[in-house]
Amino acid sequence: MNVLVVYYSMYGHIQAMAKAAAEGVAQVPGATATIRRVPETLPEAVLAKMGALDAQKAQADVPICHVDELAQADAIIFGTPTRFGNMCGQMRQFLDGTGHLWLTGALVGKVGSVFASSATQHGGQESTILTFHVTLLHQGMVIVGLPYAFGQQMGLEEIKGCSPYGASTIAGGDGSRLPSETELAGARWQGKHVAEIAKKLVG
Numbered sequence: 526m527n528v529l530v531v532y533y534s535m536y537g538h539i540q541a542m543a544k545a546a547a548e549g550v551a552q553v554p555g556a557t558a559t560i561r562r563v564p565e566t567l568p569e570a571v572l573a574k575m576g577a578l579d580a581q582k583a584q585a586d587v588p589i590c591h592v593d594e595l596a597q598a599d600a601i602i603f604g605t606p607t608r609f610g611n612m613c614g615q616m617r618q619f620l621d622g623t624g625h626l627w628l629t630g631a632l633v634g635k636v637g638s639v640f641a642s643s644a645t646q647h648g649g650q651e652s653t654i655l656t657f658h659v660t661l662l663h664q665g666m667v668i669v670g671l672p673y674a675f676g677q678q679m680g681l682e683e684i685k686g687c688s689p690y691g692a693s694t695i696a697g698g699d700g701s702r703l704p705s706e707t708e709l710a711g712a713r714w715q716g717k718h719v720a721e722i723a724k725k726l727v728g
């Protein structure tokens with residue numbers, strides 16, 4: 526059973542969460558995780574101005590996803606940074622290339638799940654995940670989140686991401702905050718949860 530973890534990450538926060546989600550998938554016997562990133566849409570000069578070139582180079586070894594890989598997967602976990610409370614344009618562009626998958630119902634009945642990141646604590650992690658779910662529902666996917674069975678999302682002892690909708694991390698205004706152990710644990714839990722449910726659906 527193959528769980529595809531497909532993401533976009535400008536500065537590396539979502540990439541770290543993607544690795545954690547893949548680790549969670551791998552905890553399920555018989556499940557393997559494939560990590561892919563969606564194609565970049567911004568010119569290099571713009572990425573340079575945004576201070577993203579080093580983080581992009583660090584991801585060069587992660588293969589670019591082809592939309593048909595979505596159809597081949599048994600379940601798909603999507604990772605995206607927030608852009609104005611929604612998914613990033615790179616992910617939107619990638620998903621807008623899946624019309625033929627919609628037309629043929631290729632993703633109908635597959636598990637779909639989303640994790641996110643934002644600069645600020647209330648900068649739109651939940652809206653990003655929930656609005657992403659709309660696209661997955663149009664594709665006929667079975668939405669899986671991060672239920673409170675992942676108990677570490679409770680409690681006020683630390684600043685942290687994660688909600689019942691999916692794992693998330695807070696990058697900080699200058700991007701200097703790395704995903705915390707709790708947030709990575711949330712991504713791992715979500716990956717395992719997705720794989721367990723997909724395994725039941727695949728049979």
Ligand SMILES: Cc1cc2nc3c(=O)[nH]c(=O)nc-3n(C[C@H](O)[C@H](O)[C@H](O)COP(=O)(O)O)c2cc1C
Binds near residue numbers: 540607608643648649
């Ligand atoms: C154009 C743009 C819009 C953004 N919009 C938001 C926003 O609405 N709320 C927020 O908290 N952060 C926002 N951010 C910050 C990103 O979400 C943050 O850099 C990202 O989550 C870091 O993850 P990454 O390292 O994986 O790219 C925005 C960043 C850019 C470049």
